[in-house]
Amino acid sequence: MVVRVWQQATKSRGVGEVVVATDDEQIREVVTQAGGRAVMTDPDHASGTDRVAEVAATLDSEVIVNVQGDLPLLDPTWVEAALGALEPEDEGAGEPAVMSTLATSLQSGDEERTQVVKVVCDRHGHALYFSRHPIPHGAAACRKHIGLYAYRRAALERFVSLPPGVLEQREKLEQLRALEAGMRIDLALVDTVPLGVDTPADLARARAVLAF
Numbered sequence: 682m683v684v685r686v687w688q689q690a691t692k693s694r695g696v697g698e699v700v701v702a703t704d705d706e707q708i709r710e711v712v713t714q715a716g717g718r719a720v721m722t723d724p725d726h727a728s729g730t731d732r733v734a735e736v737a738a739t740l741d742s743e744v745i746v747n748v749q750g751d752l753p754l755l756d757p758t759w760v761e762a763a764l765g766a767l768e769p770e771d772e773g774a775g776e777p778a779v780m781s782t783l784a785t786s787l788q789s790g791d792e793e794r795t796q797v798v799k800v801v802c803d804r805h806g807h808a809l810y811f812s813r814h815p816i817p818h819g820a821a822a823c824r825k826h827i828g829l830y831a832y833r834r835a836a837l838e839r840f841v842s843l844p845p846g847v848l849e850q851r852e853k854l855e856q857l858r859a860l861e862a863g864m865r866i867d868l869a870l871v872d873t874v875p876l877g878v879d880t881p882a883d884l885a886r887a888r889a890v891l892a893f
Contacts, residue, residue: 683703684715686755689757690757693757693759694761698718699717701718701720702719702736729747730841730855765869780833781831782868783826784802784824798854799814800823811856845858
């Protein structure tokens, strides 16, 4: 699955080298055998973002994209959309974004699934809040969050230097750390039905779709 995600990410326009950050020797081996580059990282990292930041510190790039390895149906255009959100065309949106992510429409049954992260945004496409529960109360105005992020280098460095926030700890969603610290997260909307692998049932669905 990780190899497939890497392969799809390399097809994205406007990106440089795609590197797999891991603390698992088996993952490093299969990525290397497939022709990719994998970098071993500190096994004590608290999150994937910390792992990405460790590798980013060795790269010569002002923008870093974090593509999580549990998105086997990754479309290369998702990466392009996240990069595009760092340069919004809305003149009323204020300063350029320092961090972006993706969202799409909720599917039937998504509202009650805690594995499905929901997001609400303002009229400029800036994220207001993320939750594992339906938001706002009594209205279906939220969207489904896709866990793919683009960061300007300074923003990534700041993010991983911050302590976990109260909201992050309550929701178990690290992106809330950025919002609590006043960092702006811009959303790019994509028309897709993403399949992240969070459960054995998700893995079975992914295998069926891709005919593994």
